[in-house]
Amino acid sequence: MKRYSVFAIAREALRYHQGWEKAWRSPAPKPAYDAIIIGAGGHGLATAYYLGKNYGITNVAILEKGWLGGGNTGRNTTIIRSNYLQDPSAAIYNKALSLYEDLSQDLNYNVMFSPRGLLMLAQTHHEVRGYLRTVHANNLQGVKTEWIGPEKVKELVPIINIDGPRYPVLGALYQARGGTARHDAVAWGYARACSAMGMDIIQQCEVTGVRSENGQVTGVETTKGFIGTRKLGIVVAGHSGQVADMAGFRLPVESLALQALVSEPIKPCMDVVVMANTVHGYMSQSDKGEMVIGGGTDGFNNFTQRGSFHHIEETLRALVETFPMISRLKMLRQWGGIVDMTGDRSPIISKTPLGNCFINCGWGTGGFKAIPGSGWAMAELMAKGEPGPLAAEFNMWRFREGQFIDESVAAGVAH
Amino acid sequence: MLILECPYCGVKAEETELSPGGEAHLKRFGPGSTGEEFEAYMFARKNPKGVHFERWRHAYGCGKWFLAARCTATLEVFGTYSAQTTEPPAEIVEKIKAKRPDWKGTK
Numbered sequence: 192m193k194r195y196s197v198f199a200i201a202r203e204a205l206r207y208h209q210g211w212e213k214a215w216r217s218p219a220p221k222p223a224y225d226a227i228i229i230g231a232g233g234h235g236l237a238t239a240y241y242l243g244k245n246y247g248i249t250n251v252a253i254l255e256k257g258w259l260g261g262g263n264t265g266r267n268t269t270i271i272r273s274n275y276l277q278d279p280s281a282a283i284y285n286k287a288l289s290l291y292e293d294l295s296q297d298l299n300y301n302v303m304f305s306p307r308g309l310l311m312l313a314q315t316h317h318e319v320r321g322y323l324r325t326v327h328a329n330n331l332q333g334v335k336t337e338w339i340g341p342e343k344v345k346e347l348v349p350i351i352n353i354d355g356p357r358y359p360v361l362g363a364l365y366q367a368r369g370g371t372a373r374h375d376a377v378a379w380g381y382a383r384a385c386s387a388m389g390m391d392i393i394q395q396c397e398v399t400g401v402r403s404e405n406g407q408v409t410g411v412e413t414t415k416g417f418i419g420t421r422k423l424g425i426v427v428a429g430h431s432g433q434v435a436d437m438a439g440f441r442l443p444v445e446s447l448a449l450q451a452l453v454s455e456p457i458k459p460c461m462d463v464v465v466m467a468n469t470v471h472g473y474m475s476q477s478d479k480g481e482m483v484i485g486g487g488t489d490g491f492n493n494f495t496q497r498g499s500f501h502h503i504e505e506t507l508r509a510l511v512e513t514f515p516m517i518s519r520l521k522m523l524r525q526w527g528g529i530v531d532m533t534g535d536r537s538p539i540i541s542k543t544p545l546g547n548c549f550i551n552c553g554w555g556t557g558g559f560k561a562i563p564g565s566g567w568a569m570a571e572l573m574a575k576g577e578p579g580p581l582a583a584e585f586n587m588w589r590f591r592e593g594q595f596i597d598e599s600v601a602a603g604v605a606h
Numbered sequence: 607m608l609i610l611e612c613p614y615c616g617v618k619a620e621e622t623e624l625s626p627g628g629e630a631h632l633k634r635f636g637p638g639s640t641g642e643e644f645e646a647y648m649f650a651r652k653n654p655k656g657v658h659f660e661r662w663r664h665a666y667g668c669g670k671w672f673l674a675a676r677c678t679a680t681l682e683v684f685g686t687y688s689a690q691t692t693e694p695p696a697e698i699v700e701k702i703k704a705k706r707p708d709w710k711g712t713k
Contacts, residue, residue: 430655432653432654432655433655441646441650442650442653443645443649443650443651444651444653445628445651445653446653446655446678490625490626491608491621491626491660491676492653492654492658492660492678493678493681494655494678494679495678495679495680495681499607499608499621500607501607501621501622533649534648534649590645590648590649591641591642591644591645
């Protein structure tokens with residue numbers, strides 16, 4: 192892999208940019224690997240990257256039924272934060288945030304991480320109490336967040352209407368380290384680094400079956416034939432239940448559609464991320480100037496990657512009240528992704544009933560921000576066969592034991 | 607937009623008039639059941655990509671719970687029926703089999 196640098200740009204400028212190489216190879220699958228990861232989204236690629244970087248396991252294939260980063264990694268609203276309520280969540284999301292901070296240098300690929308600050312608006316007295324509690328919890332967890340009053344909110348977000356009659360802004364939970372990153376670049380950067388370590392990223396290769404003997408996975412059936420493996424990692428978000436079904440176990444997840452949309456590009460008007468959980472909407476401005484807007488999930492099981500129109504309407508109706516200036520904005524694009532929701536709205540990074548098969552799923556509506564931390568923890572689990580401190584509490588048996596990591600209260604809807 | 611016909615009042619209701627209630631025909635487990643059974647009842651939903659039976663409530667209509675057979679991969683609706691039953695009625699099953707010949711039935 193040729194490094195990207197200012198010198199590389201200068202060199203290529205002198206020869207008509209003929210020397211750039213492809214960011215990753217597209218090889219045919221080998222008959223067998225030390226580890227196979229199903230799903231070349233952010234989480235799958237990050238898992239492979241840290242398997243190679245932290246544990247020296249590079250005889251790895253990452254199988255993808257579509258194109259890499261084409262699922263939820265390419266469909267989210269790119270928000271990065273770690274202001275969660277429960278200790279295990281704070282630990283893994285904060286790890287992810289820390290890794291994001293120097294990810295561009297680590298991968299030699301500009302992921303455009305922008306720690307522009309993130310506000311979670313409190314618009315009811317119930318939310319004020321909830322976020323004050325989160326601030327206290329975060330300070331104990333070593334996650335730097337603070338409570339700010341409505342005047343400070345107005346100072347940070349001049350376009351906001353803080354005294355709306357229905358949803359006044361009573362304050363906000365502020366995480367200055369939070370922000371956004373370029374979602375595709377995260378997938379592409381990890382893919383390039385994985386490929387450079389000799390890993391095979393095999394796109395257009397759908398897994399159709401999981402072969403196992405005596406409780407151990409021996410390989411996977413795919414649309415490109417059988418591929419053997421010593422270890423299997425399932426990192427497929429919305430289709431986790433389907434792949435788990437092939438492996439012969441059931442997961443406590445349900446798949447729902449979550450939508451997002453962007454407006455036409457306008458001049459810079461908001462340089463922080465604003466989340467408003469009471470009204471189920473969140474918004475930031477992309478570098479191109481589009482307002483990036485997300486809302487809530489649909490209430491019914493769905494695999495179609497498109498959601499119900501009335502959710503868009505509800506989201507925008509509420510946001511227009513909080514940000515009156517967006518009322519005349521035209522919306523450019525809208526899309527949906529399939530998110531896998533668990534009962535406690537926390538992810539699963541876990542061993543499975545099959546000895547050498549591991550699963551990483553259940554990130555629900557908030558997986559993008561966790562990509563580096565999730566890959567870090569999943570790589571440790573796959574390399575050692577046992578979860579490390581980051582993943583231990585996210586095992587899939589916590590539901591049986593009643594040891595929930597309950598973020599549904601803390602997160603509400605917006606992630 | 608999802609449209610379901612309420613089997614009680616006969617209204618063809620679109621989804622803003624309805625509340626989703628999750629998987630239908632759950633077998634309840636209570637005191638005395640094993641940890642696995644209780645976990646499965648509480649959390650392990652079938653979540654199929656394809657034919658799915660679910661509970662809905664005609665929230666802004668007659669207010670009653672009913673059941674629907676729907677395809678989660680295409681959003682096609684096979685039919686709705688009364689909630690006073692423990693399994694899908696024969697005519698709904700026939701309809702699904704006609705449209706999804708390789709459907710494996712309710713597991």
